[in-house]
Amino acid sequence: MTGDTRVVVIGGGYAGVMAANRLTQHGDVRVTLVNPRPDLVHRVRLHQLVGGSHDAVVAFQDVLAERVRLVVDVVTRINAPARSVTLEAGGTLDYDYLIYAVGSGSAEPDLPGAAEFTYAVATLEEAQRLRAALDATPASAPVTVVGAGPTGIETAAELADTGRAVTLVCGGILGPYLHTRGRRSVAKRLA
Numbered sequence: 001m002t003g004d005t006r007v008v009v010i011g012g013g014y015a016g017v018m019a020a021n022r023l024t025q026h027g028d029v030r031v032t033l034v035n036p037r038p039d040l041v042h043r044v045r046l047h048q049l050v051g052g053s054h055d056a057v058v059a060f061q062d063v064l065a066e067r068v069r070l071v072v073d074v075v076t077r078i079n080a081p082a083r084s085v086t087l088e089a090g091g092t093l094d095y096d097y098l099i100y101a102v103g104s105g106s107a108e109p110d111l112p113g114a115a116e117f118t119y120a121v122a123t124l125e126e127a128q129r130l131r132a133a134l135d136a137t138p139a140s141a142p143v144t145v146v147g148a149g150p151t152g153i154e155t156a157a158e159l160a161d162t163g164r165a166v167t168l169v170c171g172g173i174l175g176p177y178l179h180t181r182g183r184r185s186v187a188k189r190l191a
């Protein structure tokens with residue numbers, strides 16, 4: 001990259017922040033990061049938000065390099081031939097390079113009843129909704145966590161730590177990505 005190179009980063013999660021910060025090491029690069037809120041959502045801590053032990057947000061001013069310009073907005077369109085993105089609030093940003101780091105969300109539930117009767121924890125809003133629902137539920141009410149990948153295991157453990165009676169339902173195998181020894185250790189710890 002040479003001259004005054006403009007980089008726009010869409011998405012201020014771990015990937016977008018890391019990319020933006022690293023790029024500021026090049027003196028000739030101007031970096032603009034676009035994210036819908038002025039805070040980094042610590043997604044790896046959303047289960048802790050649900051359990052009440054962490055608020056899972058960090059102000060961008062604490063994690064973004066000084067030379068990164070933050071635009072709090074949503075990108076609604078990428079016009080690649082014109083090298084420009086459109087913002088929800090109006091206006092456009094021109095770029096020489098674009099970094100697309102918009103993350104992921106919950107899978108669309110294909111289980112009847114899931115959409116109406118379950119709570120997801122993939123986004124800040126989802127975790128906040130679950131937290132509010134739990135706050136409005138007696139502490140003795142049983143909680144069922146469906147799915148025993150890392151998010152399910154962490155959420156079940158977090159809620160059990162708060163004294164909730166938790167049942168973790170796995171699709172046949174606990175932590176399928178884990179080594180057998182790790183799986184045994186997780187099962188023991190959860191029990």
Ligand SMILES: Cc1cc2nc3c(=O)[nH]c(=O)nc-3n(C[C@H](O)[C@H](O)[C@H](O)COP(=O)(O)OP(=O)(O)OC[C@H]3O[C@@H](n4cnc5c(N)ncnc54)[C@H](O)[C@@H]3O)c2cc1C
Binds near residue numbers: 036046074075
């Ligand atoms: C409860 C939980 C626990 C987890 N634990 C772990 C763990 O222990 N270890 C691990 O490695 N991973 C863990 N993960 C997964 C990890 O959080 C994700 O892999 C990671 O957040 C992905 O980072 P990212 O930067 O790609 O996207 P994200 O963190 O999702 O960030 C994307 C950002 O882009 C923004 N965005 C989206 N669309 C637009 C748009 N159009 N315009 C502007 N901005 C936009 C979003 O608002 C968001 O701020 C966990 C996830 C959850 C939910």
